[in-house]
Amino acid sequence: MTSLKVNPDLQKERSTCTFNIEELTNLLDTGAEHTAKRRALEEKIFNLKELKDDVPEEFLSHKDKYENAIRKAVMLHTIVQRNDPIKTNVNNFDKSNFRSTSNSIFKDVSPFLLQFSMFVPTIVGQGDEEQRKYWLERALKMEIIGTYAQTELGHGTFIRGLETEATYDEKTEEFIMNSPSLSSYKWWPGGLGHTSNYCIVMAQLKIKGKSYGMKPFVVQIRDEETHMPMPGVKVGEIGAKFAFNTANNGFLGFDNVRIPRRHMLMRFSQVLKDGTFKSSSNPRLAYGTMVMVRVTIVNTACTLLSKAATIAIRYSAVRHQSQLKANEPEPQILDYVTQQHKLFISIATSHAYMFCSYWLWDLYTNYHNEQNDGNFERLPELHALTCVLKVISSTDCTALVERCRMSCGGHGYMLSSNLPQLYSLSTAACTYEGENTVLLLQTARALVKAWDQASQGIALNPTMAYLADRTPAGPWDSSLDGIIKAFQKVSVGKLSSSVSSFHEYAKSGLSMEDAWNKASVQLIGAAEAYGRAVVLSVYKAEIERYSKIVSPSLKAVLSDLLEMYIIYKALEKTGDLLLYTQLSEKEVKALQRRYEDLLEKIRPNAVGLVDAYDYRDEVLHSTLGSYDGFAYEHLMEEAMKSPLNAEPVNQSFHKYLKPLMKGKI
């Protein structure tokens, strides 16, 4: 529709950018060699015509979406997985994998998602050597497709409440799997509906009438030749969702389904032929995977946000609206300070959490090595830390994805912008892998314990060490370090205050449990405050570290973003800062002014900053965010792909509208 290659508005923005975009891309990729590797794979995948959709997914029926996704998943697998080494466990995973984009051929998600994210890792983590050998060979070759089923219709958070049973029958040396009620049906596993033929099932182990708690069992759920459900297996898909509609989430129930004894994964505990139960290894080892998954969620959260920011900022650079000054042309909406206020924080937040996720990954791998040497010392801290970072990254990034969407006005409501789907995908992380409120309460429990330990003079782990300093906040210091210190004072203050409330409720006659419950709104606030303090100091430390290796021009931009982030957060939490530090009204005004100046400073680099995420159009899937900036042309092109537009007159006119208008109904 246009002969130009790039919208002049974007060209202008790119030409005035003050730093080298490629340098930032390399930094985000953790090295130029990783950028090159990522791009090579993208070239291979995104040029394949067969992996593109003629009719955009949003126009298809639920069933057609699934069938299309299976087609693409199989093709992607044959192209990518068969040629590349397959990641079989944690140790093969590298930070640079975080920015892999091959799954972007799905606008939603792959129905094979769980094969490599849960089925294979669980076998690696929980199978014994013989089991690993047998199942991994089959799974990695894709001879079988597996998933992981834990959550039940009536049970999520509370693992001990799961109802599915695996009862050992020593006569036949088999487990008998049963779903004793509707609420015990497995519900949610990706790929379970119509895709997988094997499933790791978490079930209550019962031997001779005695329960031994939740254990993992590999259960064949469909015939390998016919794909028909195995006898006694009730399986299907759970229906349409806010997103993840091509994930093929399923339900699963058992009616006396027998599986061999050796289908229980036996690394951590064993059932011998005669029914003897043995527990042989440190159960804390099993926590590792959960911690790792939460690290990846921090990264996923900021990745989704960086996509939304790319779309919204490019669109804001090409969209013109209203007048700043009479008789002047309509300005780019990116020139409105309210728009900058909506958007620039998204760039800084995505950086903050991306760098945090890299830092957290290193922390985790260090711990993983310590753990292999039998040292579990940092596990409680790592658990509390990954819980709260999972919570605040998913919460913040989801809220900002939505803010990006809404900053695009009506067009951000179009599915062709991809912004609604980014939101639906992002918000899921607030619920899966530990519901956010539940996780905050877990962090709060660890903090209250640390608080008591510090009161007794016991040394705390590094990220909690500041909790031991109970001195009141000194005079307000508006340097970045001063503000970070102030956030630590807020964290101490909120924890102290919620612990007091908890004790007061207990003293007033409530049981400890009821007192905890009644103080829980304050306790989750204290947990959040701890997470905020950590993110601020980690983000600053990481930028300082990078500053030594990047060019002065990039250093300047990264520092502006960091400063804006810290001041934004301070302005967001003035209530807490006024309560727990010596912040004054005058200082609040000064922070506000400094924030407004920083928006102005960042403005010329906004498009460069999102270009540096380096998302191909095939990854963004967005009419509003394409590299060329021809938003209106793309909106119209995508609309024309609607099957409704294939005919000038829809059949419902003849069937319903005409009879109505002619008074014949």
Add this chain to the structure above:
Amino acid sequence: MTSLKVNPDLQKERSTCTFNIEELTNLLDTGAEHTAKRRALEEKIFNLKELKDDVPEEFLSHKDKYENAIRKAVMLHTIVQRNDPIKTNVNNFDKSNFRSTSNSIFKDVSPFLLQFSMFVPTIVGQGDEEQRKYWLERALKMEIIGTYAQTELGHGTFIRGLETEATYDEKTEEFIMNSPSLSSYKWWPGGLGHTSNYCIVMAQLKIKGKSYGMKPFVVQIRDEETHMPMPGVKVGEIGAKFAFNTANNGFLGFDNVRIPRRHMLMRFSQVLKDGTFKSSSNPRLAYGTMVMVRVTIVNTACTLLSKAATIAIRYSAVRHQSQLKANEPEPQILDYVTQQHKLFISIATSHAYMFCSYWLWDLYTNYHNEQNDGNFERLPELHALTCVLKVISSTDCTALVERCRMSCGGHGYMLSSNLPQLYSLSTAACTYEGENTVLLLQTARALVKAWDQASQGIALNPTMAYLADRTPAGPWDSSLDGIIKAFQKVSVGKLSSSVSSFHEYAKSGLSMEDAWNKASVQLIGAAEAYGRAVVLSVYKAEIERYSKIVSPSLKAVLSDLLEMYIIYKALEKTGDLLLYTQLSEKEVKALQRRYEDLLEKIRPNAVGLVDAYDYRDEVLHSTLGSYDGFAYEHLMEEAMKSPLNAEPVNQSFHKYLKPLMKGKI
């Protein structure tokens, strides 16, 4: 699946409710006679088998969704509209209409939405007598289906920037409609895609080379017999959206389309045969419709929220999870204080905005009568007020709908819960009929003007009168009136502070426009603070008024909700209150304690309060929120309606999965 009629958990809740549910229902309906009338219509519609969907809408393709919606819209029209008097204008509208539910036969929205919400009202408001007579007769009989097209692909907020042209040709006495560019295409009107055959088009009137601004024109866009687009008309649908997918939003472009001179709506200005332009009436009259639409948005916002609250609270009463105390059964999740914290504010917020919308409606109708007597005095205040109330009601209710959704954990992510759709519908209101930030800036402009007037001793309109009181806040008063007064001080403080910043920026050398832009983040905060102060005082005044007519038990519950709402808001805005009033740390703690006590007090009435909204299951469309409380049974029933579950093995197994697993791809 169960022989019980109601889940015992819900039965227990209902039996312990302390007030008469029906009494509250009647209050919300503004009278028992309105409850009866609403229920009679619901009985008529919701028992019709033909208006129910065998396959839930979320499984259909975009095209099938549309065709199904047309079928239902036509049926609904023949049942309801032909039997009931049709609302032709504002004066026939009554507050009790706010709670009409007949459109709930659409899980999404009706493709006829714009016929009676925009096409007919615009003819009533902007047509002259002859035009009203001609068009209304045809429209009310549904001989024609119309819509209203203003927004263009490249233009929304800024009306003067619209590009569509209507050029008068005095030789033929016709207007020639043209779309001079892609960005001038109309984009968004509901029903425009494939449903309407007439459209009111806002276009730049041009006569003999001179522009006369935006005027409304009735344009025939499709042939009445064949429904084919008229010559020169390019029309189609804009594609899939976050919601409103059965609204059939469309695009529209013109290539020299000629329409008769009398198709311009001529109440406020006329073009005579010879091309003479005349403006005959007060243009301020045209503002009325816009103001009215915003009042209805306040009501729509809290209606959607009340549905989400019903679903989430009923589900929280039947869902059991984890343990509050060791060795006790899993409690209802409604017993967790964090869950109460998430949910009870939704009930109070829906009441606050519902009562506000009734109050605002009365204010508007009073104004409407004054206006007919030529008195426009309150228009600026009403404009500023409806802008900010539209903004904060849509913002708050949308955020709380989402909080309700997330409080239901994973199951809230299922479309069968209807919570995702309620969110997508709700969030749209933050953008349509005036983007929220744009509207806040309009309110800010009115406030700054009022601020200056007050400084000059000019009396302010009632809702802004407190801005004249510049005395510093007195000692903290924790009564409800004291807190409301404190919020007024915050409003004064934020307005004062942003006006100072604006002036400082101007003094520093920025132009007035740039200074305004740079202070705009603060200005929208001041606008919001004004809205908050108004809602708090209106909500309290209305509850006081109702308290005189309701039973003591209902009065007690309404008062608890009011108190909780005011304290919740104070805790939410401690930053502002600490800055602009004498609130202290000790008082904050006292408020927190009072809040926690109120949650406990409201807990026994939570289910009764949502039952009082009186939504039939056919209105809620929710597996989680049904009156009987059998959430798991309904989740499974709905999943079984998925067309994917109609076959045990999907065809993609044979086509793709089996070849992959057998190594044959």
